[in-house]
Amino acid sequence: MIGGISGSSSEFTLQNNCPYTVWPGILSGNSDDTLGDGGFQLNPSASVQLTAPSEWSGRIWARTGCNFNSSGQGNCVTGDCGGVLKCAGASGVPPVTLAEFTIGEKDFYDVSLVDGYNVKIGIKPQGGTGDCKYAGCVSDLNVICPNKLRVMDPKKNVVACKSPCDVFQMPEYCCTGAFDTPETCSPTSYSKTFKEACPSAYSYAYDDATSTFTCSRANYLITFCPNGGVAVSATVFTLQNSCPYIVWPGILSGNSNTLGDGGFPLTPGASQQLTAPPGWSGRFWPRTACNFDSSGNGNCVTGDCGGVLKCIGGGVPPTTLAEFTVGTGVSGKDFYDVSLVDGYNVEMGIKPQGGSGDCKYAGCVADVNAVCPNELRIMDPKTGTVAACKSACAAFNSPEFCCTGAHATPQTCSPTRYSAMFKNACPSAYSYAYDDATSTFTCSGANYLITFCPTRS
Helix, strand or coil, rough: CCCCCCCEEEEEEEEEECCCCCEHHHCCCCHHHHHHHCCCCCCCCEEEEEEEEEEEEEEEEEECEECCCCCCEECCEEEECCCCCCCCCCCCCCCCCCEECCCCCCCEEEEEEECCCCCEEEEEEECCCCCCCCEEEEECCHHHCCCEEHHHHHCEEEECCCCCCCHHCHHHHHHHHHHHCCCCCCCCCHHHHHHCCCCCCCCCCCCCCCEEEEEECEEEEEEEEECCCCCCEEEHHHHECCCCCCCCCEEECCCCCCHHHHEECCCCCCEEEEEECCEEEEEEECCCCEEEECCCCEEEECCCCCCCCCCCCCCCCCCEEEEEEEECCCCCCEEEEECCCCCCCCCCCECCCCEEEECCCEEEEECCHHHHHHHHHEEEECCCCEEECCCHHHHHHHHHHHHCCCCCCCCCCCHHHHHHHHHHCCCEEEECCCCCCCCCEECCEEEEEECHHHHHH
């Protein structure tokens, strides 16, 4: 960042709008000007004010899933800074979303995804003169994060999204070697995904033109989990069962806004409406052949989520997934897809209702179980019929199928005969880890009809 000239001090207000506790980490460019002792706990809805002296520079980030003892020793799932509450001159371990500042006669500030993403962050200047524009990333990238960039917690929830440089260590992603200039290092498919979701945030090393902001003599509101600063309406999901049998939708939310209590039965021909707030992210999947007792304990042949009716975790593969990140702000984009990366159990379709933008139908409307190769089949023990179709990765655990090891990049992990089978049957669904280009869709301001067995409707 660019150094400033002497000016007045600035007030930073750190506000936690997340439904969970965050532990802000702060790294100062000058060790004599450590703000907030380098880190502290910030509960939901709480705020803290910090005063930065003139010519202060540094970065602020959110740590999540932390546990510290009374001595301030512990660790965080994301953003950890050496296992201490008060980050003593240490930065957060990527991937983390960064708010970066240089305070001076003219302040420079930005929100950066160059080191990856973990939490939504917004910077709003208060007062001041000059451009003084809002900067931030107000979309949940964890839900649209490509499979190879995902960081999972022990419960298999996506908690952060790595940078492609961190994952692949290749010059074209890291802007190094022959790609170390703005002319030779262009946006990649990954940085474009970040940029589409968060247009005012840095998406790669040379993304300066649209991502660095200036203001003079301002104070700054730094919000974790901002809503974009404008009023927006909720999104209505209608789940429709067009199958000739009961399905038990499972729902996993990326935050505490659990929809439909996490799961419920849906009889043939029935539908259920669920309302998601702005910024909601999560996934839906069908469970089949379930049996639950009056306490909601039991099991399902496919898609089981820990033997309970109301899911608090993801479904056991193979399952067909409908994945969403609902936008925030007036022009915020929703991202959605149907994924077969973890296998298939039931046909699914996503149809936007209203909205603006591309708003295309996404889904898998073919019965993949009917064409599933023998080696991928999951059989229903009671009926002897094919109940689900595994992914080749789950069946064989080989790098060429899992896009790992020597096959860990888009250039080295190509479609296989198994993913090609899925893709031929369901052209608009994800068929393997790097199938982003034809499988992720966007729409703004829409509601969504999610249909199980859409070809039967």
